[in-house]
Each structure stands twice: as C-alpha cells, then as structure tokens.
Amino acid sequence: MSLSVVVAGGGTAGHIEPALAFADAVRRLRPDAVVTALGTEKGLDTRLIPARGYALELILPVPLPRKPSADLLRLPGKVRSAVSRVREVLTKVDADVVVGFGGYVALPAYLGARGRVPIVVHEANARAGLANKIGARFAAKVVAAVPGSGLAGAEVLGIPLRHAVTTLDRAALRAEARQKHGLPADGPVLLVFGGSQGARSLNTALGQALPGLEHEGIAVLHAHGPANEPAGSSRGSADAPTAAASGSADAPTAAASGSADAASGYVPLPYIDDMHLAYAAADAVLCRAGAMTVAEVSAVGLPALYVPLPIGNGEQALNAAPVVAAGGGALVPDAELTGDRVLTELVPWLKDPERLAAMGAAARASGHADADERLANVVFGVVDR
Structure with a gap:
C-alpha cells in the first residue's frame, strides 16, 4: 500500500x-x-x-x-x-x-x-x-x-x-547564466534582491552605490520588484512583507525579463526567473535575511551582505546569525544601509577572489x-x- x-x-x-x-x-x-x-x-x-x-x-x-x-x-x-x-x-x-x-x-x-x-x-x-x-x-x-x-x-x-539549488554547480553554469542575463562574461557580479516585492532600502542604497560599483568594474543583477523601478529612479519602491517576502521567508520567486545597461553592467529585472541561474551568475549577494533566502544563498556557497527586514520580532537577524558567525557574510541593520555602506562592505569582497572563495566555503558549510x-x-x- x-x-x-x-x-x-x-x-x-x-x-x-x-x-x-x-x-x-x-x-x-x-x-x-x-x-x-x-x-x-x-x-x-x-x-x-x-x-x-x-x-x-x-x-x-x-x-x-x-x-x-x-x-x-x-x-x-x-x-x-x-x-x-x-x-x-x-x-x-x-x-x-x-x-x-x-x-x-x-x-x-x-x-x-x-x-x-x-x-x-x-x-x-x-x-x-x-x-x-x-x-x-x-x-x-x-x-x-x-x-x-x-x-x-x-x-x-x-x-x-529545491533540488535545483542544492545540486547547483555555479562554476559550470556561470557562462550560460551571465549570457542569459546580459552580464559581462568576466569580472565580479553582485546579485541584489529583496524578496518578490522588492525592498525600498536595498533599492535606494544600491542606486547610491551604482556609480562606485561601476567605477570598480562590478556588474549588478538587480531584482527591484514588479511594482518598482530600477535603482536610482525617481520612484520609491515597495518593501511589503507579502508573498515570498512575508514574515518567515523572503524567498526569491519567478520573473519577467528585464533590460541591461551594457555600459554600466547594471541589469534590472522586476524579479528573477530561474533563481539558480542568478546564483550561478553572481559572486556575492545583497539581500534580506528571510529563512529561505539565507538557506538558499548559503547552500549555493555565496557570500552575502544581509539586511534584515526591520519588522516582526527580529527573526531575520537571527536567521542570518549562524552564517555570519561562520564567516559566510555580514549583517547590516536596515537603518544603517547606505550607498557608502554597500561599497565599504562589498567592494573589498568582490575585488578579492580568494576572500570570496573562503567566504563562500564558510557559507556553504554553515547550511544543510x-x-x-x-x-x-x-x-x-x-x-x-
């Protein structure tokens, strides 16, 4: 039976x-x-x-x-x-x-x-x-x-x-993933997402940091949320804890295609289809700290700058704490996130392949x-x- x-x-x-x-x-x-x-x-x-x-x-x-x-x-x-x-x-x-x-x-x-x-x-x-x-x-x-x-x-x-995440070979899919998203074949890539609805503070800080990231030769794949505009636009963006971003999770979900700014290496998307390919294209992540987000980013071995959603009972900061303690990332309170802080935290990682590799290994080891x-x-x- x-x-x-x-x-x-x-x-x-x-x-x-x-x-x-x-x-x-x-x-x-x-x-x-x-x-x-x-x-x-x-x-x-x-x-x-x-x-x-x-x-x-x-x-x-x-x-x-x-x-x-x-x-x-x-x-x-x-x-x-x-x-x-x-x-x-x-x-x-x-x-x-x-x-x-x-x-x-x-x-x-x-x-x-x-x-x-x-x-x-x-x-x-x-x-x-x-x-x-x-x-x-x-x-x-x-x-x-x-x-x-x-x-x-x-x-x-x-x-x-998802099996597609836990069995992901980022190195093997790197070229395909970057080509799919219109990203440079070489050089560091930062993946930014704030859940399926986007995140106002992440979008704002990224807009402030974009000139500095471009100057350092760092490309960006950015899921800004379907109701929002790309980083640096005049419109604000939502930070609604609904759908994938709600309460316990903040998990990324599927997406429509976006357009790439080939001159800057900035690729904005409403949200991301085939999240495993986004992970394969990236070298580091700027994201919220929902339980699913932390688990997936850790499982694929990506260092992350976690910015916990500033509502609820503080569980998002606790979700990220074991990864951060293991050396697989860092945590910045939402109120402290600025363009300068993004550059200060992430540029040293993204310009140092050996450091990225060590942090990625630590992140993966902290997961299940x-x-x-x-x-x-x-x-x-x-x-x-």
Missing part, C-alpha cells in the same frame, strides 16, 4: 517552498508515495502547488490575530470549519502522516490530525510561529532549521530546498543542503513506528 503524506505549508512562499522541496524528496525516495498539499485561495497556494504537480485541497485560512479584535472573536468558528475540512481530506486520501511548516494552514491541519494521524512539525525560522508552537505540543516529531527556535526537543535539520531528504527520512520513521 502506497504511503500517503499530507503537507501543510500554505500562504506564503516561505511556507510553501520548503513543503514542496520536502514533497519532492519524498517522491525521489519513495516513488510510490502520494503527496497531498493543504492550502487556501489566499496567497500563492493555487499558483505554486499545482504547478509543481501536487494535488491541492483547499481549506479556510486561519490567521491568528496577535491583538484583541473582531477577528479574534470570529476565530473559534473559523477554526472549527477549517478543522472539519482537514478531517475530510485526511479521510479522503487515507493519510498516514501530516507534515506542517507553519502558516495559515498549519494550525487547522494540526488540530484536524490530532489523535488521528501522526504529526511532524518543521520550523523554518529562528523563532517559532504560534501555529508551530501549538502543533509541537502533540507532534510525534519536531524539527527545526536552526537551534534556539523555542520548540522543546526540536531536531535541527535545516530547511528543505540535504535537509529535504533528512526530513523525508524522519517522516518515514514516524510512519513506520
């Missing part, structure tokens, strides 16, 4: 992507397995999950209010409806296990599975969210991306990442490129027990 796995990680790309990377690993290791994803019509679920070839079962989203409000009064009814729907799905697919990654879908998934199906909780962030804190109380197994998540007894495995298959084996063990 085939294994039936239900994953709950809907809402933002930061919850969906690790869930799908885990699902891919399950399929590689157990080709007979059937994976079903729980999601909502809100967010990226209906676009990302079916596109990866997984069945999607929709439930009501249950965002947890942080303060007393009318939404809090309506919460019990929403939870009951969502839990009832989860139980219908578990029966329909004859689920053997539920694996949750936090977010709007996770709480009803945990409550619906409790006492019926074993639960495995994965926490991607340096500080656990409320849904995972609740689910961890009655889970068969709890795992986390980094130490200190706040979940007692969590086994540290890292974040499941095999987290997808390790988590899959943890889940198989739970089911076997």
